[in-house]
Amino acid sequence: MFIKIIGGQNMNIYERDILINLSKDQYINQRSLAQRTGHSLGTVNQTIKSLMRTGYIDELAMLTSKAQDEFKEKKPKRAIILAAGFGMRMVPINTETTKGLIEVNGEVLIERTIRQLHEVGITEIYVVVGFMKEQYEYLIDEFGVELIVNSEYATKNNLHSIKLAVDHLENAYIIPCDIWCRENPFSKYELYSWYMVSDLVDDESSVRVNRKMELVSVQKKLGGNSMVGICYLVKEDAEIVKQKIIELSKNRYYDDAFWEEALYKKDRMIVAAKVVHSVDVVEINTYEQLRELDSDSNQLKTDAIDVICNALDVKNDEISNISVLKKGMTNRSFLFECKEKKYIMRIPGEGTDQLINRQEEAEVYNCIRDKNICDDIAYINPDNGYKITEFLEGARVCDPLDEDDIKKCMKCLRNFHQKKLKVDHDFDLFGQIEFYEKLWNGKSSVYRDYLKTKRNVLDLKEYVQKNIEVKTLTHIDAVPDNFLFVDKDGKEDIRLIDWEYAGMQDPHVDIAMFCIYSLYDKTQVDHLIDIYFEDECKQSIRIKIYCYIAIAGLLWSNWCEYKRTLGIEFGEYSLRQYRYAKEYYRIVQEELRKLKEGREVIQNV
Template structure:
């Protein structure tokens, strides 16, 4: 049976045949399609001459009837800033009802009780669904690093005769049915540039060029056994390839230039995907989730009304924080919201003291608000700004000149950033969990053996940025002149300023040749051997410092991929480099680890 024949048979299984016109109205197909389909269905043995379903049709009906559903609810919902800092997207409320509860109730209405919910971010908040609605929670431990293709892999044995549903959907009408006869994927009649499929005359979903415009992808799908097996196998194949870590599960539906399932088209007003704060505000201006701390704070700090906070857009997720861009009173701002576990890592009062120390020095971005208690910060958006490219030596030289000028101010604050103390502190945050690295204790002992050399060669300690990495150097145009602003002072404190050089290197993942080139860019009059070796020591120490930091964040479900591994390698490799350099200079012995 093709799609049209299936639609017409499904209509006849639900209601007795009256005439072709009624059947056309119920099925949504033309009289011509209805007449052709009736002939084919009689010929295939699904209908008898009285246009009544046969035993063969009833069997087909039973074999393809929906049995279960999978709700995908593991992701951060990054576009839902600032709500996603307080609530997972599936629990957003529309008209007082959480999205996921509405979905589950609609599934129950058509007799589907077997419901699997794949969770990850704030998974504990979904726990009550098990008692209240009898669902089964499936935890995706990789939700932070991989997209929902990997969530669906965890439940791929349940795809047969199953609905697949994203948790951030609000459906005015129940999109589920007691009976289905074919697989489909739901799109709306709305055209949007983000979609990469469109519906053709055969009701197939075919791919379109990027930004060419297609039917908005709703994300709800239904799979019968044959297609479920294909999708399951395809998911397994794709998940083995790292390039698909960031892919949506729909990737498994494609066969060359089209999906293997038919299109189900709905009116855009009947099904709404709620991806952003403003979409939620549009559909329910009284939703409890709109009353977030972040929005209240913005309104208070900028003397604005909630409706004046518009154009909310998520920025790239930082390693410590989540930030979003917004417009208020025709001016753009960035709001920083501390990320998971940040309260353990950063003293916000010390950070506020740093901003006070640099307030009139034209060094950082323009601060509109900072809260020394919770770390919330609002800064003016620098239009047209770009970050330093660590592979562009001209960029690097300019940044080192800016850094050198900052260090020359010799600013003071009341607190110090203790590299080795912080290294130990991050380790305590593991709560007794051993390091993931087999030789951690040896590596740690080697790095600590460098401390005497560092202490012997430290000069005057001054306010040091600590996180002076390429992404924190902003190139901006002011009065037709290029300026460089240094942002994100969370870790700043009193320290040897040469630590900033080491930090730039390890964040940029520099090799030794690039490290030496950076040192030359900072020390334009040349760098003595003792200082160079000290910077190598800092690279080893800071590598282990951030490796320990990454291990703490990993325990919170936040992964940093290559960055984490490379930091540990810096600890090991630069310990050896220091030993080689000390032997060359005749200072070997005391600094070597026995």
């Protein structure tokens, strides 16, 4: 690879490396220079002659003013540290500490990085924060950094973090916050742009280093150099990257993209490779990587791990293969193995202590524990909601658009309702609407006609109460994602999971909940009702289920409004719930009008 420099001259990678080395250490002889750079003696000999010929060093191998000017122009001036993300793979550590503040050998990761930058004279440091941003505030006073807040960290990847700092890319290091470097990777002297990779082969990498020290694209799963993520950009390349970042960030296709997308031109990066040994630079992505690097790290002593050890009678190092599951609307969960079995641990998410009574949830699980209805519970804490369940291998969730799936789910739901199980607490739909509203009260609803919609929904209460035939234990959250299809001894079985909201209620509420989570239209709603009731649903009950759809729509709309105050958005889901509240109120009114007209016709006859 060749890099363009001042005066129209080209400098190859050996010349750049040796010139940088000469700027750091006094020249003794070519043999010592070969040892320091790792290049052959012949390469060093040729390179020294070339640098003399082009005027970068004199006869004594001392830097000339031309070289000094080159170093001055490309000198590192600033750094951008990316620290906005969830660090989802760091479960369960990320439930208590953001990844940049993990301790390794008694030193906080991001503090170590900042100190290494200070050692080479870089004090202009920008830290892009988002998740747990408050935990980074102390860095302003401690190290004089500037925080840049990425409010979109939950929905967009770090390309959008870099966009917030594009005016600071010139002669800048870009650094992930979760990197541990044995030796200082930064320098007072740089001559070209580079991106750091390690000599470790990684199936997830999208680049490999060729013989010219270029970073060329490689398909994932084919193996490339592990991408460390530290990068240095000189002025010319910084401008290219800046324009590319701005362009890409306008395209929603790149919402989930890494910032490195801006480094590519066709099939390779526009910057050179900087290769390091994998033992010298470690990206700490998982609990187990941290444990391997520092088995005494304070972050390994999390509440979640302590619970697992006590509940399953295992030691910390017996817990392995920890991996994050999809982040749910309410909880964070992770998968782990111990004693040759797989388990899922649920950790309640933000604000759930306000939303869910864990004592009541534990009561429900005790009620259904031995009835082959739910997943197998290994541990549940009625105080904090921590729960451990056995992992159901090969399980899949219900497809709400698959006829066979929904028939099986409605049969499962009907069989559960027919057991007429009882617990000591109710789920009050109207009470919960008021409760969620109080949680976000103090801020007006995001919907301009909320008060009118609420009045309409509350008007449905009388009809509902007149048409409740029985109350029994009801799941409340009987949505497609909570029906698991599993193989049990060669036969398909269905398990209903996540009973956080369950309580005594009209079981027909569960039908409404399935509909609104599936975002069904009225035709699909009616079809599901027919399946559940095996084509024998009375019109009065059908209208009652329409009422429940309107009521549940407002209920979960208010739930989403509360979550919104916590910085959590649910996109289309929240909007559709509010639409259900309005549209199904109108549907109920229309159906009641038809019933009334039908009775009048009969009376007249």
